[in-house]
Amino acid sequence: MTPDQIIAAIGLLMAEPDPAFETLRAGGFDARYPVTVEACPETTSPLDVEGQTIICGTVSVPENYNEPDGRRIPLEFALGRAHSSNPFDDAIVYLHGGPAGGALSAIGASTEIILGDHRPHRDVVTFDQRASMLSSTTVRCNATMAENIVDLVRTVESAPTPEGVEPFDLGAFFKPCIDELYASGADLPAYNTENNARDVRALMSALGYPEYNIFGISYGTRLALEVLRTAPEGVRSVIIDGVAPPNVHLYDDLFGPHADSIETLFDQCAAQPACAEAYPDLRQTFIDLGTVLTETPVPAARGMPAINADVFYNTINQRTKLSEHWVRDLTRYLPRIIHELAEGDPTTFDWYMSTYAENADAPQSAADLLGPAGATLSGDERALALSVLESAQSMSDQGEGVAAVMTQLKHDLVAGTVAVSVAETFDQRASEALRELSHDEIPAAVQGYARMQAGEPTRAAIGYWVLAHFHGPDQTELMSLVNAMSPDDIARTFDIANVELDKYQGTIENLMGLRIYACQEDFPFNSRDNGARLLSEFPYDVIAGEEGRAALENIYTICDLFEPAPRDGFQEPVVSDVPVLVAGGTNDTQTSWKWSHLAAETLSNSQVVIYPNSGHGASLYSECGRDINAKFILDPGAELDLSCVESLTPQFVLPDATLP
Incomplete structure (x- = not known):
């Protein structure tokens, strides 16, 4: 953290709340898509102060835009204000990958890394798309998860399966989960990229941005392209990086990007x-x-x-x-x-x-950081380089310390000192009581906890869990706490349960959300027969090994459980004259760098950059890429200077070169 950043951060901490945030607290800028402000997840940057430099909440959008008065979906968002006191009016929104990968589990990564080079001049927005992580509440198989919570915990934590217990088959989890979703009343075919694109426009309108920019990575590129086709109103410019065009057989050609x-x-x-x-x-x-x-x-x-x-x-x-x-x-x-x-x-x-x-x-020493390059320097040059690196490390260490202080300061400013509530006391006491249970009793108690969390947040539900699984003094003390809970404590107890189970729920949400999109809209365009044909022609056995082949078959097996919901024209190339920067990386094995050129064929106002020795999200691997992104958003119509790209090409090590 530089001195300028520290001074700016302290200034932000002491600044008055942004007046536009008051409009969001009052319901937002578009009555069709009401905003509800909520506490931000604890993943914001240390430099952000909730309610002053960043605000979070939900935007309510129709599950099906053809039925605007029907079921609604709350999309969870985070909005970070520009660092400038006189920013541009058009914000930039980050569209995450997946599908259903989510972004709010790492808000700081979105606002300070992915969009960090744009935030000095523009507001930055990130959100979890429909069926993604925090925005997946309308498509969760809570009952199935509760039934399998013990096995999910073992799987996520890589814990050994007890002797005599069948290993958990995560693939077998999908059928009851999918059956539960179809029976839940959710309109599953409405969870698609077309409606997701409408969500982007609705979100930005609700947050007060009639004009805006887009930065999409991976599936976010497919979504950005669909915005240009379905809801292009107000889009000023687009960056797509790690491109997944709708007209490629993304799943059948799983190994193609590797080749x-x-x-x-x-x-x-x-x-x-x-x-x-x-x-x-x-x-x-x-x-x-x-x-x-x-x-x-x-x-x-x-x-x-x-x-x-x-x-x-x-x-x-x-x-x-x-x-x-x-x-x-x-x-x-x-x-x-x-x-x-x-x-x-x-x-x-x-x-x-x-x-x-x-x-x-x-931790690496300055000499470690200098690496093989040190051998090419003279004595004076090496000494100077080591001095600079040692100074940089010192600044980094100090920056981490400042960040920790800033985190505490922002909590003090926003929340003050909060006493431990009855809910927190109950959580601590329940954790102690769980440790007193036998190995046979713990799985049932954990499963019961998950069932409680999936149900209505009531005192009776908490009490039932305590009475069903604890005994003696533990039960007595826990029930005393349950009886002492206020309505806020009851709500807080369920919030704590949600947080504690989020890691395991998130595993399922990520896997299920991806397949809700892929299996409905990408099949039968992708098919087992076409995948087998492409695999038979694939020349590299070292790439298409047993693990990769099993992963491909798993995609087809799970997609067989869904009812396909393909849409006419979805697999057609997107045609647009909006300025688009199309990026790819030569090390990207998730989306081929060649697909960048394919997408650009029908984008008449596009520029393509392929970054050597860079992987998925290639522009973020180097200062060169981040600078190009920043310059493009500042002036989307200008021709870019790409002279720095060639310097990223690796210079290969020869057989007689001495290893450092």
Whole structure:
């Protein structure tokens, strides 16, 4: 955190509440879509103060826009005010991936990282889309989850299955869950990308933005494209990054982006004469490697884990993830690693894993951060670089301390000191009592807790749970607390239960929300027969291993349980003249970088940027990408300077290079 940021943050903390927030508290800017302000989840940036620089709540939208007076969906949102005292009127909204991945579980990541370069000049908005995480209340299979809560806890926590108990089959969970959803009264076919696009327009209108910008990643790109087709009113500009156009067979071609990524590596090596000479026919070597690692894995006897095809490819596939910083430098070594492993030599692979992977979460010294680049510097240059890095680390440490203080300060300003309520006391006492139960009693008590949470929030429900599962002094003390609860305490007890079960509920919501979209609107456009055909033609066994094939079959098996609800024209390319920045990354194995060009074919006012050595959400991997995004939103009609992109191309390590 820089001194300027610290000063700005303190200024924000002491600022008067934004007048526009009062309009939101009064119901918002569009009576068709009422706003209800609620407390923000505890995932906001330390620099934000609820009610002053950020506000959260729900926007009520129709489940089916053809029936505006019918069932409603509360969409959970967060709105962060621009840091400028004179911002642009048009906000920027982040459309998360998935489908149903959610964004409010990490509000600070949206407002300060994904949209951080835009917030100095614009308000930023993020929300959980329909059927996604906090906005999934209308499509939850609460009864099925309550029945399976013990197994879900074991699965999420990676706990061992007790002896004599059948392992939990998460796939088998889906059928009763889907049956429950169809019986719940929810209009499942209304949970689709077209209505999701209408939600975006409704949300921004309710929050007071007649004109706005969009930044979508992954499924968020498909949604952004649908906004341009279905509800384009007010859209000023769009960034789509990690593009999933509606006209690609996203599920049948599950392995296609992997092939495009690895083939780009082959092309990049071939374009560098020294690499091409050192590793001729790298593509065939990679194909042969699949056979080598499948039939004769590198054994673990050398003091490192065994290397089979899945271990090897799962490692290099981490390059697609923004959060996996330890693989950022792996691309430079891949031609050498592929060449060595094909001959049964794990030297460079082992070196990289022991140097980077084993210390991925460990604090790094300035010398570690300087890495191999230090060998190319003179003594004075190296000393200067180390000094700068040490200073940067010191500033980072101080920034973390300031952030912690800021977090406490904002809580003090907004909430004051809050005494422990009867609800909190009950929660603490119930946790103690649970530990006194036998191993046989705990699963039933946890299951009962989940059933209680899924029902009506009443004193009787809490009391029934206590009487059913606790005995003696524990039961007596807990019932005394239940009887002492005020209506607010009862509500708070259920809020606590929701928070405690959120991690397990969230696992199901994420999996189920994705399939509500995919299985209804992408099938039968995708099909098991077409997937099998594409898989039979796929050349890389090391990529399409057992795990990947099982994942593909799982998609078809679960989608067989849904009633398809395809929509005419949904798989047609989106045509628009709105300014669009289309980005992709050569390491992206979730959405092929080639799909960026495909989407741009019918976007007449688009610019395409492909970032080398960058994964899913490629523009966020480098300062180059973030700067290009910021410049585009500032002036969507201007031609972009892309000169920094070429510098991201990896320079490959040759066989005779000394490993640092």
